[in-house]
Amino acid sequence: MQRLLSLLRVSSRPALVENARGYGTRRESKPWKQRPNRKAKLALVLTEDVDKLGRRGHVVRVEHGYGRNWLLPQGKAVYATPDNMELYGAREEMQGSDSEADIAAFVKGVFAKHDISVTVPSEGGEWSVHEQHIAKELRRFCLHVPLDCIQLSKPITSIGAHPVFLTVDDENEISFTVNVVSRDTRQTGQYASEGYVAPLFITFQHNTSLAGYKHYLS
Incomplete structure (x- = not known):
């Protein structure tokens, strides 16, 4: 035992x-x-x-x-x-979605819920807005748009509304209106309480036709 x-x-x-x-x-x-x-x-x-x-x-x-x-x-x-x-x-x-309807709905939701803005530093000197400034802001919303898809006739250098186009493919192009607002307008108007420190900002107004839009996600 x-x-x-x-x-x-x-x-x-x-x-x-x-x-x-x-x-x-x-x-x-x-x-x-x-x-x-x-x-x-x-x-x-x-x-x-x-x-x-x-x-x-x-x-x-x-x-x-x-x-x-x-x-x-x-x-x-x-x-x-x-x-x-x-x-x-x-x-x-929306990552991994291939449906055009889902993509269009996603992009519409981005513009409906958020104001897409690009801050442009300036101290009274010369300034300009280029494709990379627009693309950088779009990336913050997971919209990775190549620079060659952003069409500007010339760099934006003046206050006011300017047309911007996003080329998706040969058949689809999305138009935006770029509104450049001065620092004085923002401080005395509706944006005074938001506490911005940059002299200028840009907002994009989306076009209602977004069918076929292709987004670029990392």
């Missing part, structure tokens, strides 16, 4: 494996204690505009400490769950 118990105790021990030096080491399998991937960032949905990070409804990926110690406690962001993404109109929900 004692011999049987000793055999059972020996067989219940972890198996031994030899390392490079020939010493026996115990094999321990603890998959539940694997180290977390510290390089993976935290996906959050912004509940309000955050300077140098994004606007309300944007899905951002930040360091865990920054998200858990600042954004989440301050109420500036929530976890990027499906419910929260739907609640705040997160911009990643």
